[in-house]
Amino acid sequence: MSNSATATQGVTGQPRASERAVDIRDAHYVYPTGNVVALGGVDLRVEHGEILGIIGQNGSGKTTLTKLFNGLLKPTSGKILINGIDTSTQTVQQMAAHVGYVFQNPNHQLFARSIEEELKFGPRNIGVPEDELDERVAQAVEFFGLKDYIAEHPYRVSFPIRKLVGIASIVTMRPSILIFDEPSTGQDHNTTHIINGLMRRLRDEGTTVICVSHDMPLLADVVKRVIVMKDTRIIADASPREVFADKALMARTNLQAPQITEIALNTVVPRGGHVALTPEELAADISTRIRGTAVTPSSTAR
Ligand SMILES: Nc1ncnc2c1ncn2[C@@H]1O[C@H](COP(=O)(O)OP(=O)(O)O)[C@@H](O)[C@H]1O
Ligand SMILES: [Mg+2]
Numbered sequence: 001m002s003n004s005a006t007a008t009q010g011v012t013g014q015p016r017a018s019e020r021a022v023d024i025r026d027a028h029y030v031y032p033t034g035n036v037v038a039l040g041g042v043d044l045r046v047e048h049g050e051i052l053g054i055i056g057q058n059g060s061g062k063t064t065l066t067k068l069f070n071g072l073l074k075p076t077s078g079k080i081l082i083n084g085i086d087t088s089t090q091t092v093q094q095m096a097a098h099v100g101y102v103f104q105n106p107n108h109q110l111f112a113r114s115i116e117e118e119l120k121f122g123p124r125n126i127g128v129p130e131d132e133l134d135e136r137v138a139q140a141v142e143f144f145g146l147k148d149y150i151a152e153h154p155y156r157v158s159f160p161i162r163k164l165v166g167i168a169s170i171v172t173m174r175p176s177i178l179i180f181d182e183p184s185t186g187q188d189h190n191t192t193h194i195i196n197g198l199m200r201r202l203r204d205e206g207t208t209v210i211c212v213s214h215d216m217p218l219l220a221d222v223v224k225r226v227i228v229m230k231d232t233r234i235i236a237d238a239s240p241r242e243v244f245a246d247k248a249l250m251a252r253t254n255l256q257a258p259q260i261t262e263i264a265l266n267t268v269v270p271r272g273g274h275v276a277l278t279p280e281e282l283a284a285d286i287s288t289r290i291r292g293t294a295v296t297p298s299s300t301a302r
Helices: 064-067 113-127 130-144 159-171 189-204 218-220 240-245 247-252 261-266 278-292 298-299
Strands: 022-031 038-046 050-058 077-082 100-101 177-181 208-212 225-231 233-238
Touching: 022 064, 022 113, 022 218, 038 113, 050 064, 050 113, 050 189, 064 100, 064 177, 064 208, 077 298, 100 159, 113 130, 113 159, 130 159, 130 189, 130 208, 159 177, 189 208, 189 218, 218 240, 218 261, 225 240, 233 240, 233 247, 240 247, 240 261
Parallel strands: 050 208, 050 225, 100 177, 177 208
Antiparallel strands: 022 038, 022 077, 225 233
16 A cells, blocks of 8 residues: 555545545547447546436447446546546456446356355455444345345345345445446346335435436436436436436437326426426426416325
8 A cells, every 4th residue: 555546545445525436537448349439438527425327228338337437447548537546557356445336237246155145245355344244244134135045145046136135245345436237127126126225325325326227217216417328428417307308318319208207298388497207296286287386295185
């Protein structure tokens, strides 16, 4: 720990307050196999405590972008600073104290012989003491509902449970930045419910979260900022309300706004761009339109 690049890294990976969580300057990435341009000049700044959603069609470069955050991929050109640290000077293992990366497919991530060992591996690897490790694992087992499975081999449980193990094994490291690549795609109702609860908890705790997702209602509920990717670039960066209300943008990227927002756009004329994102907002807008006054939950109960 003598050079300046590593001086900011503690075992907890806590950033200095003055540094941005993510600072990406003109990043390009070309896959050597087939010479495929996956990122064609991406600029992105993310502050600590922000929750950022990433949407875009298949092949637009979302996964490639997320892999730059933890140094799994190094940019072909451009600069990636994470908590002020240039990823090009670091190994993936060094970055792991700062950035937790939850793979889309848990099969690319799990290797321990039991789920309990899997949950302990990451935090142990970054130097968390054994007694604290037990506490973190106990908390994760409780939150993710893994009590009945801890002695099992990760590959002997169902795919949704394995997905939760993959997420839990990263969350136990408590990195200051968490990256999820399509966490709820292909999951069952129970797993999706737990993942959505996790997103809300992380938001409330002030963890920096970057989440690639097709779950538009979840994004509408949890994130304050969405970036839209198309053909290797970011083409929009705004609030979910602005992004989902932009019919031309949604059509251009072949994306679908949350159903509630589509209904709102086709029925209640949005006031000053404040199109409804949730059923509650839509109900209030319709009520205002009909009666000239909003119906609140307490007034409907009477
Ligand atoms: N390992 C790889 N080798 C070569 N090309 C790849 C590889 N992974 C992804 N690509 C290509 O890079 C582009 C972006 O892919 P990706 O980042 O996975 O997009 P997304 O996550 O938005 O679906 C696509 O054209 C894809 O085919
Ligand atoms: Mg992807």
